[in-house]
Amino acid sequence: MQPFIRFVYSLLFGGILLLSSGCGLFREDDPDDIPPLAPEEETITLADQRLLEIYERQQEIMTRYGENPDNYSQSTMEMRVNQVVSSYQAFLADNPEDVEAYILFGKFLISVGQWEMAIRQYLIADRLDPTLPVLKQQIGNYLAETGRYMAALPYFLNATDLAPDEALYFYQLGWLLYEYGEQFIGDGFYERTTLESQMMTAFRKAVALDPDHLPYQRTYGEAFYLLEEPNWELAFDVWNQLLPRVEDPLDRQAIHLHRARVLAYLGEKEIALSIMDSIDDPALLTSKNKVLEEIRN
Secondary structure, X not given: OOHHHHHHHHHHXXXXXXXXXXXXXXXXXXXXXXXOOOOOHHHOOHHHHHHHHHHHHHHXXXXXXXXXXXXXXXXXXXXXXXXXXXXXXXXXXXXXXXXXXXXXXXXXXXXXXXXXXXXXXXXXXXXXXXXXXXXXXXXXXXXXXXXXXXXXXXXXXXXXXHOOOOHHHHXXXXXXXXXXXXXXXXXXXXXXXXXXXXXXXXHHHHHHHOOOOHHHHHHHHHHHHHOOOOOHHHHHHHHHHHHHHOOOHHHHHHHHHHHHHHHHHOOOXXXXXXXXXXXXXHHHHHHHHHHHHHHHO
């Protein structure tokens, strides 16, 4: 990878801004404090230097606004944002095949909330260079969050193919199938057994690739409830493995609630009820009553 391409790629990876829905569909931490790789000056072309100057100018604007937002009126910020947008557009008019420019422009547009326009830049970049998995992930996120689940699927599949060691991409593929499973099945695109198998494989792969990221394992455990014929023994193992790794008392009780529910499905209702007796946090009262109703029926 060329130094300047590596520099821009690090900017996108170092500050991935993921979309979120009400249920946290694709939310991940946004490590914007990761310093980008510095380009090697002797290899920078005039076009690279021009692009870097645009990027540095946008960073200065956003930094100053972040430090003293009260010093900038809405009209002033709009003017400065439009100046950066115009700079990118002028650069791309002169360099219409510069993948890095489309990436940086898209990332800037995301930072100012212009997602539609940003995704157009990413789509162009992806067409020019279809080997960057993070672009496919970002496009897939946007399509999924705007309800275009069918269009999102190939982007997530391609991201996992291009980056088979990236847990996040498998997790997001699994959650796309989790969130829109009934729609995929209703559209006739998937048979239920095929969708369930692909969803669980994706979650299992995410857990295997990043076993320290507990939300992946939690979601994997919850996904068993959606299956037509769940392997409850495996589900119980998943919750048992998660329990000793969780310290927060409320989270531990929530996991015990899952353990009791799964034990009931395994026919161990007496053990399940004894576990339920230990769950007393008011925040879990509604869920506890629902599980008790399941166990007693």
